[in-house]
Amino acid sequence: MARSASTGVLVVGAGPVGLTLAAGLRSSGVSCRIVDRLPARLPYARAVGVQPRTLELFDRMGLVRDVLDAAVPMRGQLTYENGVALGRVDLVLPPEVPYGFAALPQYETERLLEEHLGRYGTGVERSTELVAFAQDPAGVTSRVRTASGAEEEVRSRFLVGCDGAHSLVRKGLGLTFEGGAFPEEYMLADVEVGWGLEPGYGVRSMHRGEDGAVDDLLVCIPLPGKGRYRMSMLVPPELSAARESSGDGDGVAHGLEGGTAPALSDIQKVLDRLAPEPVTASALRWSSVFRISHRLVDRYGEGRVFVAGDAAHIHPPTGAQGMNTGVQDAGNLAWKLALALDGAAHPRLLASYDAERHPVGEEVVGRTVRHAAEGVQADPTEPRTLLLREAQLLVGHRESPVVTPLPEADGAALRPGDRAPDCGGLTGDIAAYPVRLFDLLRGRGHVLLVYGDHPAGDTPADLAAAAREVTGGRMETYRILPAGASHEPMGIPHHHDSRGEFAQQYGADEGAAFAVRPDGCLTARLQPPTVGALKEALGKVFAP
Helix, strand or coil, rough: EEEECCCEEEECCCCCCHHHHHHHHHCCCCCCEECCCCCCCCCCCCEEECCCCHHHHHHHHCCCHHHHHHCEEEEEEEEEECEEEEEECCCCCCCCCCCCEEECCCCHHHHHHHHHHCCCCEEEEECEEEEEEEEEEEEEEEECEEEEEEEEEEEEEEEEECCCCCHHHHHHCCEEEEEEEEEEEEEEEEEEECCCCCCEEEEEEEECCCCCCCCEEEEEEHHHHHHHHEEEEEHHHHHHCCCCCCCCCCCCCEEEECCCCCCCHHHHHHHHHHHHCCEEEEEEEEEEEEEEEEEECCCCECCCEEHHHHCCCCCCCHHHCHEEEEEEEEHHHHHHHHHHHHHCCCCCCHHHHHHHHHHHHHHHHHHHHHHHHHHHHHCCCCCHHHHHHHHCCCCCCCCCCCCCCCCCCCCCCCCCCCCCCCCEEEEECCCCEEEEEEHHHHHCCCEEEEECEEEEEEEEHHHHHHHHHHHHHCCCEEEEEHHHHHHHHCCCCCCECCHHHHHHCCCCCCCCEEEEEECEEEEEEEECCCHHHHHHHHCEEEEE
């Protein structure tokens, strides 16, 4: 067996989750290797919805422009029942949200992430499979098998399983994966149709029998290309894969199944029954049968080994939550591992990954199972809140052990652990154009946003110095000044809140500071800001 040089993190699985994690590590200067048992990306449009919150993470990474250029907008959904139009849902978010909903085939998302990772000099090691691993107090020793059949020993400080529903990492850790499977099977197909429906809208067409139950279903999601859709529908008995496949020997029946792939004629039969108007399908790129399970691990890691994405949670694709939740897992874990590898993390920081992401996985699994059974329209949540939640803009970590909670009496709407919102209208002294807050955050790690001159707190210069001291120089500071406010030069980059959007979105009065993490969540909200309070808040994240 060959022995390799050690690396900081071994990432197993090169889907969107593993690639996001590896890119986050490399952007922080951390060494990592990413392996995948497949010889190449699968050319299937499996996960196709890219949520606004994921686009915000891609923005922070410096990847969002490439994604926007490749994707198409997802504007809403048209619903039909027994041939009758029930109406449409428009996916319209508040104007301060910088990104809408997008659709992009998973293989394109993976291509863009892999190219982004390559800019850091790291490539995916294809046809390389994890065989076994063992951890000790200092690191993890893994055995991987390459395409030649040779085995190699890899020593890493940490191991992360982004290796899907049948995760070997999850099994090796002995994590439970409780849940169940839906009895229905579905066909997936990537086809083109020439109907006259408005572009950018998904289609959900159902048939209800006399008992009121849905007995036939067609769901179409737009893809890049004229008239191109990823369609899913119930499987006819003659194409059922259940009798041939029952998971990967682990009882987890989830994802694409083997057996007979549906033909274009099989897709056409469903369209003949359920399409909103007569239409002919063409240009079948791929098709498959797939099954759905709903499961969640009991914990997201143990010691120096973690799981993320489908290795930790699987559920119905309702609302395109799966890939996006996994990508957010990776964004949460990457910066924490980077600090740990650099010796700069608080001893409890890595434990916060499970504390923050397990409740999110639990909520998503529960919600998507309900929506799959009853439909999103059956959710009693107020429509605006429902849309923001589906966009993952309400996902936060207020109960996290590494954020500083506000007193109960503080009525602030934006609290530590929440998503740090974007805003526009920030003007500098040199550039003649306004910029967005996300423009300032892009490509940066921990950022302290200091609003005003703090007559009731410490000076921006004192706060910036404290931030550098506690974080070992890893936190940058920006001053945000009220429109028209005068200021003394302090050697700190500053912008004017020319339209008052920052003050409105952040609930900032004269004298406030906000610590923003690399994954776009607030570590602390300090009003008034003091050096002591800032050090206490950052002391929950950084090594003492």
